[in-house]
Amino acid sequence: MLEIKNLNKSFNVGTVNEKHVINDISLTVNDGDFITIIGSNGAGKSTLLNLIAGTYMPDSGKIVLDGKNITFSSEIKRAKDIGHVFQDPMMGTAADMWIEENLALAYRRTKKRSLSWGISNKEREIYKKELSRLGLGLENSLNKKIGLLSGGQRQAVTLLMATLQKPKVLLLDEHTAALDPKTAAAVLTLSDQIIREDNLTAMMVTHNMQNAIDYGNRLIMMHAGRIILDLSGEEKKNLTVEMLLRQFEKASGEEFVNDRALLS
Amino acid sequence: MIRLVTLQSGIAQGLLWAILTIGVYITYRILDFADLTIEGTFPLGAAVTVVLINSGMNPFLATAVAMLAGPLAGLSTGILNTVFKIPGILSGILSMIALYSVNIRIMSDKATVAIAGNSIKKIVATLFPAGTVSNTLSTTVGIIVCAALIATLYWFFGTETGCAIRATGNNSKMSRSMGINTDMMTIIGLMLSNAIVALSGSLIAQFDYGSALVNMGQGTIVIGLASVIIGEVILIHKEHNFAYRLFSVVFGAIVYRTIISVVLTISGFKATDIKIITAIIVAIALSIPVFKEKAAMRKKRNLAMKEGK
Structure with missing residues (x-):
């Protein structure tokens, strides 16, 4: 509450x-x-x-x-x-980083960041499943720079990032x-x-x-x-x-x- | 005609300067922070190393201490920028100017201190047949250090913390909303970069200059930027992984040094002309995107004119 x-x-x-x-x-x-x-x-x-x-x-x-x-x-x-999605689709994601890297940042929103590897294979499966919810086919392009997506696609991913950790x-x-x-x-x-x-x-x-x-x-x-x-x-x-x-x-x-x- | 020895010296020096360039890459490209601190950190690394060697310390240990001194300079810039909200460029300038006094004190009020004792170069030379030229020694050490740095940084920027630093440089507002302490990441990035730059200063003092010079940092930021940009213009044309991008930076440093070596063999050029040549190279490299865009626009315009008829 x-x-x-x-x-x-x-x-x-x-x-x-x-x-x-x-x-x-x-x-x-x-x-x-x-x-x-x-x-x-x-x-x-x-x-x-x-x-x-x-x-x-x-x-x-x-x-x-x-x-x-x-x-x-x-x-x-x-x-x-708190999950926060801004008006500007460019603001919610790191344009030069991959889709999976952006999701990995979001996945660690609630955690302390250590020197362990930034993404695990187990996570990739989670990301694929979550991305498929968007219905944009992004689950097959985890290694794509997020800056290459359209504004709508980016905003959809941003939404996912804000809710990846409830x-x-x-x-x-x-x-x-x-x-x-x-x-x-x-x-x-x-x-x-x-x-x-x-x-x-x-x-x-x-x-x-x-x-x-x-x-x-x-x-x-x-x-x-x-x-x-x-x-x-x-x-x-x-x-x-x-x-x-x-x-x-x-x-x-x-x-x-x-x-x-x-x-x- | 470019002589072989000119190329060899370009490669040898380029590899040592590539270490500095890797440091510049971390701040300029990853953190999006043009860090002028390095103009003071570079001679700091040299000064600490040379003074410690001359007081009898093992050269490897002296170099390690220099690598610990560098991050202090980065820390100072980072605190000025993140805690006191002084703009990045100005924070760097403040640290740089302060380091001039610090370096002069370390060097006991002298502008130049020559290495009197041992050095990594001399130690490495004992591993080679007698009479091996200096360029071979620099090249060997340069390759080893650059490879080690690329491997270490490739690992580091793949970790959770490393990813957080990259995100901070890319989009700090978003990073904060992802719970990343962007101030801390900026400081870590600056400290890391300055450690590497100090190492570069230390090695160049030992392998190239044979001494620490209080003014040796002048223009290093531009040299670093020139090398980063040259490497990218030549080698980066599509998506590449991080290790390859660091390699392109090393390559850029070698090309830059070779250009400088070649230019200096042309009669009529003096060593002091290096700075203006560097400035011109950077200006050209930075304006390439504009030229490309103009060329593309001209093409479109011409096409439109034809269609109009």
Whole structure:
């Protein structure tokens, strides 16, 4: 279980550009939750994920993961418990290393790195099996530089890497936003499949309202650093994009501003 | 006409300088860190070796101590870069400039200290028939050391830690999200590289210069880069394994030294012209991709013009 209490984060403190990005957010993520997060530009969606992952440190508040207070522990330490997939497909993998080498790095996410050999033959079998889940035929090209793959393929492998060692929380930060619509849909379906099959707890930021409605068991809407809507169960199932937009206007008193959300 | 002896000396010197180049390869290519520390580490290795030999230490032991001194320089650069967040180039420059003072102190305020006692070269010479030329000795030792280094590094960069260092140089953000302590990996890489560079300085002092010179590090980073790039331009055209890539670096160092030896035999060139020649070689090698792209674009343009008609 992930508990967030009264979390605050500001950027550029003390300058004219000071921005209170996360404003006293409290949220409890239950085990097995698959939360989709949606919100207008600058609502603090990505920042929230980065605070959970430890990329940024909060100004105040508390983050507790499975009873352990991780609020100020380093990103590297947290990586043992958290899988993080970024928006940019180039960011999630080491381009000059082979597919199997990238997977081997991920396989050791939870372990201490020693001077023993970087990949064992036993692992290769695991990687082949896992890669075949992607349905991209990559299981036959373990020795291919990952930089030679397309953005969609790379993002699919990144997803696999984030879940190769089961994370306590999987963070997906607009991980399909940089892909073409068809590939984005494929990667999204794959994410959903992996999350369900491995019974993962996940938080997914998306700019696509329909996706936010279709996937997951819980939907959170953010605005100006606050959570303004938190729906689950039947309430979420019956949502439409229209209803979401109206809910947003009612809760925030503003129009929904996210070009990509409205265009896609 | 290139004389045989010119080639022989190019190979002999190239193999010793190849050790430095392997050190540069680790930082420049694997860590993606142009480490200027080595301009101070190279004379450091020489100074430590020569001073210890002159105080009566066994040359092999003195060389080993030099190899332990090098990593300290790498550690200093690594801490400046990762703990204090000083940009890599500047961290290296700071260590380099500090090492100048350190080296002068090690050499007791002298700019040059000649080897007075034994050296690895003399020991190796006893294994060969009397009168064996210096180039043969350097070549033998150079081949042994380069082969040992390639084998060791091939193993090391295949281990979990080695893979983590490669990942750090490739994509540090991703590496952190995989739980890799990227700061620690940068420091380990810098220490390893500087150990190798110190070894190179030590061996060149013993085999080539016969002394330690406080200024012998000047331009080593560019020489190292030139050798790395020449090797890659000539030998790397597709996916190759790591051992082959290290071999290409050694080959690059030999080619570089041979070019320099050949140029110096042309009348009108002076030894001090080496630096400008090196700069030109590096500039040309680094701009090859741009030339290739321009040529390809011209081809496309011409084709488009024809089709237009």
